[in-house]
Amino acid sequence: MRDIFKGSFEDIFSRINIGFAIILLALGGLFGVLQLLSRTPGSPIKVSAATYYQILTGHGVFLAVAFTLFFIMGLTVFMSTRILKVDINRLLLKISLCMTLLGAVLAAVSILTGKARVLYTFYAPMKAHPFFYIGAALLILGSWFTAFALFLQYLKWRKQNPDREIPVPIFGLLATWIVWIEATIPVVIDVLKVYLPMALLGASVDVLEARTWFWFFGHPLVYFWLLPAITLWYYLIPKRLGVELFSKKMAKIAFILFIIYSTPIGLHHQLVDPGVDARLKYLHTVLTLIVGSASMLTAFNILATLERAGRKAGGGFFGWIIKLPWRDPIFSGMILALIAFGFGGITGIINTSYQLNNVVHNTSWIVGHFHTTVGTAVALTFMVASYGLLTELFNRKVIAYSLARIHPYLWVIGIFIFSMNYALAGLAGAPRRTYDLTFGGMAPEIWYTYLKAGAVGGVIFALAGAIFVLIFILSILVNKGEEVRIFKFGNPHENLNEKHSVIDNIKLWIVVAVILIILGYSIPLYQLYSQGLSLVPPVAKGL
Amino acid sequence: MVHKEETYEYIWIVIVAAVIAGLSVVMAYYGFALNLNPVCNATPIDIKEVEKLTPGVKEIGPGIYEITMIGQQFSWNPNRIVLKDPKRVIFKITSKDVIHGFQIVGTSVNAMVFPGYIGQFIWEPPNNFEGRFLIICNEYCGVGHHLMYATLEIER
Numbered sequence A: 001m002r003d004i005f006k007g008s009f010e011d012i013f014s015r016i017n018i019g020f021a022i023i024l025l026a027l028g029g030l031f032g033v034l035q036l037l038s039r040t041p042g043s044p045i046k047v048s049a050a051t052y053y054q055i056l057t058g059h060g061v062f063l064a065v066a067f068t069l070f071f072i073m074g075l076t077v078f079m080s081t082r083i084l085k086v087d088i089n090r091l092l093l094k095i096s097l098c099m100t101l102l103g104a105v106l107a108a109v110s111i112l113t114g115k116a117r118v119l120y121t122f123y124a125p126m127k128a129h130p131f132f133y134i135g136a137a138l139l140i141l142g143s144w145f146t147a148f149a150l151f152l153q154y155l156k157w158r159k160q161n162p163d164r165e166i167p168v169p170i171f172g173l174l175a176t177w178i179v180w181i182e183a184t185i186p187v188v189i190d191v192l193k194v195y196l197p198m199a200l201l202g203a204s205v206d207v208l209e210a211r212t213w214f215w216f217f218g219h220p221l222v223y224f225w226l227l228p229a230i231t232l233w234y235y236l237i238p239k240r241l242g243v244e245l246f247s248k249k250m251a252k253i254a255f256i257l258f259i260i261y262s263t264p265i266g267l268h269h270q271l272v273d274p275g276v277d278a279r280l281k282y283l284h285t286v287l288t289l290i291v292g293s294a295s296m297l298t299a300f301n302i303l304a305t306l307e308r309a310g311r312k313a314g315g316g317f318f319g320w321i322i323k324l325p326w327r328d329p330i331f332s333g334m335i336l337a338l339i340a341f342g343f344g345g346i347t348g349i350i351n352t353s354y355q356l357n358n359v360v361h362n363t364s365w366i367v368g369h370f371h372t373t374v375g376t377a378v379a380l381t382f383m384v385a386s387y388g389l390l391t392e393l394f395n396r397k398v399i400a401y402s403l404a405r406i407h408p409y410l411w412v413i414g415i416f417i418f419s420m421n422y423a424l425a426g427l428a429g430a431p432r433r434t435y436d437l438t439f440g441g442m443a444p445e446i447w448y449t450y451l452k453a454g455a456v457g458g459v460i461f462a463l464a465g466a467i468f469v470l471i472f473i474l475s476i477l478v479n480k481g482e483e484v485r486i487f488k489f490g491n492p493h494e495n496l497n498e499k500h501s502v503i504d505n506i507k508l509w510i511v512v513a514v515i516l517i518i519l520g521y522s523i524p525l526y527q528l529y530s531q532g533l534s535l536v537p538p539v540a541k542g543l
Numbered sequence B: 001m002v003h004k005e006e007t008y009e010y011i012w013i014v015i016v017a018a019v020i021a022g023l024s025v026v027m028a029y030y031g032f033a034l035n036l037n038p039v040c041n042a043t044p045i046d047i048k049e050v051e052k053l054t055p056g057v058k059e060i061g062p063g064i065y066e067i068t069m070i071g072q073q074f075s076w077n078p079n080r081i082v083l084k085d086p087k088r089v090i091f092k093i094t095s096k097d098v099i100h101g102f103q104i105v106g107t108s109v110n111a112m113v114f115p116g117y118i119g120q121f122i123w124e125p126p127n128n129f130e131g132r133f134l135i136i137c138n139e140y141c142g143v144g145h146h147l148m149y150a151t152l153e154i155e156r
């Protein structure tokens, strides 16, 4: 065990972050199961209402915010040091690690002691313990130091290789952290301007102001989760298959679309908010569809790569499909994640489709949507990538490999049963974020049918999650340094062009992104502030 | 020189662009030609003035109703609404404390409810809507969130 803390600082950093992320996944998953059972009609296991909303806050914060962030921090440094082969600034990484861990602990304490039953969206004027907001601020500001370290490392590489094209995975990581900076500036403004004065001084707040800054952050946030998953698909799938990615150019164009379009679209989360102009809602809807196209390019690129590999292995028109290495959990997990993302993408297009949002907003449809996106496209990709990291970063043999082979399939079967039924319940009007769906006996019978069927799926994928967590932890505890290198993450065999094109001009794309953000958000913010704020006092009771 | 594989890329990009353009036009048509938009109107209100509103139903014309609704932890006021042969319902909704969500199950009515603002929107219930409908709060508002519901009865 002790060897986890030996080796280069970069690797120790990655191990701490990824190990911590997996612990958060286990804890958040446990909360998920308790929620699932509590809200299923007729279930013998039911926590109290107060506990329900407390662990629901924990579920959202631990999984969607913290698990993803810590995993991405660890993964970034692991990949960038191996692919770029230039030093990264260790001081920045140390600051980053201390601040984010402290932030996570403060936020976790406020949630676990029941002082922050505000869910992970913490909408004002609900007021939580100051630790919750201070924790969030530390988590975000701390993560910026990892971003700076990566940017500096890249610039150093660029200096040594003035003309070389950027490797696709590095392009993906840069895009990830650029999107993160775009996303988090507005939420830092929100926390400093609205939430900390509210929590510390009891200052009054304007609900629309707080929400506008929040969703300015909330949408690019989801791309921060997604881009590393896409990066892993682009990087590891062709590597595993021994072919080149179908189109490097298309991959980079997809990343550029994410950089420039992921932010000026946040109003699609406020489609049913009173006080937001219809024309602006429509504008953000159209921009959202454009960023959706980046995902369609990604799907095409990966599928074309698969076909290329399958055909190379001698498969025919459809026969190439069976030639693929379906028994390898890293490969199968990533493809299944991509398929789940297809479902997530379609439900996402429906969410954003302006008038249709009325039908699905705040219903359990949304729960179906994000368990296929962040809950599978991202989480499953990270889980199966961890099998590779166990061998290459932690120097461990993956124990119970035969169980690891089943894990992705079990997860995806469970997720589909769960998400389909929750989506259908949502179409029938069943709300999300609800402890009990009886409503004095007036709830439609059909909700219960869907919720019960969904619970079966939930239990199945929770089981798959438990298998993964056990494999991960036991592999680390059982000290078998025998390396079964599956992928050679750290050995890019990409043929890099010695001449880069305008596509590799990241600075240009940042400038375009800033212009689009100004176009997308100047009018909403102008309208918000010019009509004057309507302040209301914070509310801590009833939480 | 264009490779065969690049042609596939371009074909795919054109398909994607066409889908986006198609969807955008349809939504714009429904939104701005047929005026089918989600709730957008809001007027600021001083939260201390909310006490002075009179929640309830007013018939302001034949089949035209105006409903003033106030949400608070954890109830709707009024919590029972009866409408006779409604054609047009104008909702004015606000909150006394935190954010709530106003949803009539089985209809397209779904709107956020903000303290500090009165949201206003119009609903034209289809002719075949009849009987009892469940009104719920669909935005988390505290530990009694799931207890916050009301009913709407439509008589024909």
Ligand code: HEM
Residues within 6 Å of the ligand: A028, A029, A030, A032, A033, A035, A036, A039, A056, A057, A059, A060, A063, A064, A067, A119, A120, A121, A367, A370, A371, A374, A375, A376, A379, A431, A432, A433, A434, A435, A458, A459, A461, A462, A465
């Ligand atoms: C381990 C198995 C899991 C189970 C059984 C589970 C179950 C659930 C359930 C039943 C809800 C809805 C609660 C409600 O709306 O009242 C929920 C919400 C949610 N889940 Fe999961 N989940 C699991 C894993 C995950 C994972 C891996 C992620 C993401 C990485 C995730 C992200 C979320 C988010 C963001 C919410 C919304 C929270 C909110 O509305 O405030 N879940 N989960």
Ligand SMILES: [Cu+2]
Residues within 6 Å of the ligand: A218, A219, A222, A266, A268, A269
């Ligand atoms: Cu979004």
Ligand SMILES: [Cu+2]
Residues within 6 Å of the ligand: B100, B101, B137, B138, B139, B140, B141, B142, B145, B146, B148
């Ligand atoms: Cu509520």
